Amino acid sequence: MSSPKVIVQIAIAGAKILGRAFYAAGKQAVQNAKYRPPGAGGSDVAGVGGANSGSLTDRLTREHRMTADEARLILNVKRNDPIEKIVQNYEHLFKANSPPESAPKAKAGTAKNAAPRHSHYLQSKVVRAKERLDAELKEALAEEDSTSAPPPPPPSSSSTTTTPPPSS
Numbered sequence: 111m112s113s114p115k116v117i118v119q120i121a122i123a124g125a126k127i128l129g130r131a132f133y134a135a136g137k138q139a140v141q142n143a144k145y146r147p148p149g150a151g152g153s154d155v156a157g158v159g160g161a162n163s164g165s166l167t168d169r170l171t172r173e174h175r176m177t178a179d180e181a182r183l184i185l186n187v188k189r190n191d192p193i194e195k196i197v198q199n200y201e202h203l204f205k206a207n208s209p210p211e212s213a214p215k216a217k218a219g220t221a222k223n224a225a226p227r228h229s230h231y232l233q234s235k236v237v238r239a240k241e242r243l244d245a246e247l248k249e250a251l252a253e254e255d256s257t258s259a260p261p262p263p264p265p266s267s268s269s270t271t272t273t274p275p276p277s278s
Contacts, residue, residue, distance in 0.1 A: 167246075170242065170245050170246055174241060176239065178243065180239070182239075182243070184235055184239035185200055185243070186203075193247065196240070200236060203233075204233060204237070207232045208228055208233060209228045
């Protein structure tokens with residue numbers, strides 16, 4: 111055999127092997143993407159995807175894309191903490207993750223691309239957490255008002271109809 115012919119045959123055989131390997135890897139990747147272990151409801155860490163019972167809590171969770179427990183964890187408050195504590199923690203975390211009022215001037219010899227000391231992502235999470243807890247408190251107050259208000263008096267039939275005077 112001539113040497114160019116052998117080289118071409120080796121290259122073709124190598125390409126076939128490599129092609130089969132890529133095909134098998136792609137097939138396995140598709141299977142892995144479709145596989146969901148039993149009991150896994152989804153990739154939803156906050157449990158938003160499972161909030162479908164129609165209850166008030168589930169509706170708020172779907173609207174705000176955050177559970178009340180996650181909101182409390184972000185704001186570092188407990189279920190029984192007063193609203194003043196929630197507002198205090200919110201303001202502190204919001205200011206801590208805000209960009210500085212005036213950007214400091216870079217000194218000679220310091221890194222130009224220093225990491226910022228604020229985070230828009232964290233700040234938005236803090237805002238969303240406060241919105242979630244505010245919505246829950248608002249709904250709780252509305253529910254409390256509707257249960258504590260006395261029912262309206264029934265309409266009296268004598269006030270709407272008049273009797274004609276007797277004819278003589």
